[in-house]
Amino acid sequence: MRRIPLSRRSHVTGFGSFETGLVEHESALERDFALLAAFDDPGAVIVAQPTTIRFETPVGARRYTPDFGVTWSDGRYELVEIKYRADLRANWSALRPGFVAARTTVHKDGGSFRIVTESAIRVPRLDNARRLLPLRTAPLDAELAEAAKTVVRRMGAATLRETVTAMPCDRVMALGVVWRLMARGDLVFDPQLAVGFDTRLRVS
Known part of the structure; x- marks a missing residue:
């Protein structure tokens, strides 16, 4: 298994155990997203860091690894990036090329890409x-x-x-x-x- 480094923001790393298996997480926000997804859809299969996408930029080759791949019980597939809103605002210009590459890649296979922040995770439904x-x-x-x-x-x-x-x-x-x-x-x-x-x- 992949070794998970400590998260710079929350230092909450480990595994969540759900009906469809173990899910790795690197932050409290990732943990809470996985918990919410499993609660909303018991049949959802959630995989941490499912793929690494390599792409070119004007300054050279780069790569980006989304936080989760989620296969919902209705057959939909999503690549999901979990980010705090403050991090998105502070680092948007650096993050955006990877997000665009992920969206382009997953669309080719009929999936979708989504960025999820604490405003959609830290809600009463999480409690x-x-x-x-x-x-x-x-x-x-x-x-x-x-x-x-x-x-x-x-x-x-x-x-x-x-x-x-x-x-x-x-x-x-x-x-x-x-x-x-x-x-x-x-x-x-x-x-x-x-x-x-x-x-x-x-x-x-």
């Missing part, structure tokens, strides 16, 4: 991913799961608080069951909003 993604494969009591879905069906659009209160078990156990159902997509909520007791749920 939901941090809380719920680890629960997606956690054990679930089938009888209590059905009880929770019955409560939500009966109310039409029950809040998380209403669902937990109406469950035939103690509050802690009920909350664990509801969170697991939300993580699995059996209970649907607005992912753009932070999860709280007033979050409205419906059965998938």
Whole structure:
């Protein structure tokens, strides 16, 4: 495996473990992007530094390696660069030729290139991913799961608080069951909003 150097900005390096495999990251922002992508699309295959693109400039040959290659479950493929907005502003003229080369290269194969900054990653949906993604494969009591879905069906659009209160078990156990159902997509909520007791749920 490729050895990952320490990130100059955040020193957060390592691996994230998701349903489709391990994903390397070199910064906290890269880690959070991978977490969010895995939460949004459980079938997404995320590969760190998938290719190195070589290209010519007026001052000579250069190369550029995008942060991620993502194959989404609907078949789309993206090369993704993760950058803080301040870094983009400060280094745009140096970075732009590599981005153009990446876009040109991936378009030939029917893919796309995208730059993602903290404004699209550090959103309430990320907090939901941090809380719920680890629960997606956690054990679930089938009888209590059905009880929770019955409560939500009966109310039409029950809040998380209403669902937990109406469950035939103690509050802690009920909350664990509801969170697991939300993580699995059996209970649907607005992912753009932070999860709280007033979050409205419906059965998938």
